[in-house]
Amino acid sequence: MKRRHFVQAGAAGAALLLAGEFFRARAYDDVHISKGKINTLVHRDKPSLLEKKHVPLVEAPKAVKPGQWFKVNVKVGYMVEHPSKPAHWIDRIELQLDGKRVSEIINIAGGVTSPNACFTIRLDKPGDVKIEAIADCNLHGTWLGEPVYIKVS
Numbered sequence: 812m813k814r815r816h817f818v819q820a821g822a823a824g825a826a827l828l829l830a831g832e833f834f835r836a837r838a839y840d841d842v843h844i845s846k847g848k849i850n851t852l853v854h855r856d857k858p859s860l861l862e863k864k865h866v867p868l869v870e871a872p873k874a875v876k877p878g879q880w881f882k883v884n885v886k887v888g889y890m891v892e893h894p895s896k897p898a899h900w901i902d903r904i905e906l907q908l909d910g911k912r913v914s915e916i917i918n919i920a921g922g923v924t925s926p927n928a929c930f931t932i933r934l935d936k937p938g939d940v941k942i943e944a945i946a947d948c949n950l951h952g953t954w955l956g957e958p959v960y961i962k963v964s
């Protein structure tokens with residue numbers, strides 16, 4: 812390979828890498844802004860199949876000590892596990908503390924990752940903290956789970 816061809820190939824490769832980053836970042840932003848409506852569990856007595864498959868369930872200890880790491884599991888959905896297929900999957904799971912987003916996972920491809928997430932967090936201030944999860948389905952929108960309260964003392 813001549814030096815000029817080598818340089819051209821290198822520049823083309825760098826351009827492709829940059830384009831890949833651009834499209835990945837763009838897809839990430841689209842996940843955030845494209846699902847405006849937030850769905851919740853409306854039919855508590857008789858949940859619909861969509862609710863069963865999409866409302867995230869938060870599992871956390873009832874009480875922790877300040878500064879102690881602990882696990883928060885999020886399962887989507889809370890009665891029927893959401894499918895994970897190449898064309899239909901949970902592409903984002905977000906964790907909120909007292910209504911503020913503190914962490915999230917992004918599932919870029921369907922059919923590979925489970926519809927669950929595990930966060931390891933700690934809380935420093937004594938008191939009651941509300942924990943909530945939000946799940947995004949690539950086909951069925953954004954879903955907010957029921958809040959769970961944890962005592963820090």
Ligand SMILES: [Fe+2]
Nearest residue numbers: 948949950951
């Ligand atoms: Fe779905």
